[in-house]
């Protein structure tokens with residue numbers, strides 16, 4: 673995709689500030705949130721994060737995201753998720769050890785680095801050292817476009833090889849999904865929208881016609 677998200681923000685910003693009406697942006701005062709919201713955009717330049725917040729306040733981000741990602745994916749169950757994860761793993765990390773469990777986790781709170789978890793427990797079993805690996809994906813990813821699910825799965829798979837969020841880690845992420853950084857940014861913009869408005873953009877109602885393989889081959 674040639675049109676990168678940040679570039680779009682700039683274009684939309686110009687259009688919006690021309691007809692910006694402060695009276696119509698009462699949205700933030702009607703949300704009754706007691707605790708401070710997690711800042712999903714803290715890792716980005718302040719101006720870019722502010723731009724996303726402005727688009728959310730002016731109720732423009734939702735349409736931008738829906739235009740870019742019109743369909744929800746169909747990976748709804750833990751079994752379907754396991755198959756999806758294994759397909760990616762077989763393609764890129766075939767020899768990286770077995771996964772004993774893959775699941776959606778509704779108890780996983782989506783805050784910054786906890787969008788998903790990858791755990792590896794090594795224990796001695798008889799004479800052998802056995803390693804048990806699990807990937808858990810926050811349940812909020814059940815109702816998202818396939819590109820966002822792919823991004824988080826790629827992230828957790830990369831942790832099999834690379835523990836820290838360092839250069840080697842992100843290189844591996846980009847090897848599995850060339851658009852990784854853009855997808856993570858778009859995902860974080862969506863999570864910010866969700867947090868501010870409580871309004872999911874992709875629900876079961878969008879499912880007919882959704883394909884789980886729309887992204888496959890595009891990043892070969």
Ligand SMILES: [Zn+2]
Pocket residue numbers: 785827831837
């Ligand atoms: Zn991580």
